[in-house]
Amino acid sequence: MRTADFRDINKNGIDDRDEGSESQEGAATKPEGSSSNTEDNSSNPQQDVQKTYEGMNTFQQMMEKFMGTAQSPDDNLGRDIKYGLMGDFIGKGFDNELTKGMAEFQSGLYKDNAKFGADLELRNQRDARADEFGYGMRAMDKQFELQDEFQNREFGRNTGLLQSSGEQTRKNYRSQGVEDRLSRITQGEQDRLNTAAVGDQARKNYDFEDKINARTENRAQGRSNRLARGF
Numbered sequence: 001m002r003t004a005d006f007r008d009i010n011k012n013g014i015d016d017r018d019e020g021s022e023s024q025e026g027a028a029t030k031p032e033g034s035s036s037n038t039e040d041n042s043s044n045p046q047q048d049v050q051k052t053y054e055g056m057n058t059f060q061q062m063m064e065k066f067m068g069t070a071q072s073p074d075d076n077l078g079r080d081i082k083y084g085l086m087g088d089f090i091g092k093g094f095d096n097e098l099t100k101g102m103a104e105f106q107s108g109l110y111k112d113n114a115k116f117g118a119d120l121e122l123r124n125q126r127d128a129r130a131d132e133f134g135y136g137m138r139a140m141d142k143q144f145e146l147q148d149e150f151q152n153r154e155f156g157r158n159t160g161l162l163q164s165s166g167e168q169t170r171k172n173y174r175s176q177g178v179e180d181r182l183s184r185i186t187q188g189e190q191d192r193l194n195t196a197a198v199g200d201q202a203r204k205n206y207d208f209e210d211k212i213n214a215r216t217e218n219r220a221q222g223r224s225n226r227l228a229r230g231f
Contacts, residue, residue: 014077 015074
């Protein structure tokens, strides 16, 4: 333990003596037998493995030196830095765990929401298809009902038209029969009158011919009588 007073000439909160020793302790060490200016660029796998091992060993030494328990009781700054790093490490660990938990929670929530959305979409599509099917069937039923009603009305109209046509034809036949019967009666009466007129004319002609013949015979008889008296 130092018995001298605390000295901080550059006002950085660190004892000047501790600052010098830490800078020397924290300086990187150079491996033995290495050269700074005469290193060859060529390397082989064994040298690469050796360099990696030396680097890891040096990093381990630095971590032990920095995070080791051997420290001065008056080294408040070093202790605070270590506590800060440990607190930061612990905080980051908690953050990492919270992040993983949050990621798992978000993933589960997304899956639940996706499943809920898929179920809702399926139900909506099912209801929409059911409504569409119902509307289609009702439309087909209504269309069939209207077509059937139209056919029934058309049948009634056609039946009524046929009945009217038959009744009119029957009336026409009856009227035509009456007219034909009257025409035949009239024609028979006219033929009878014509026949009677022809008979009367023929009888007159016969009478006239008989008179002419009788006169002719009388003149011939008179001529014969005159001739007979002449002898």
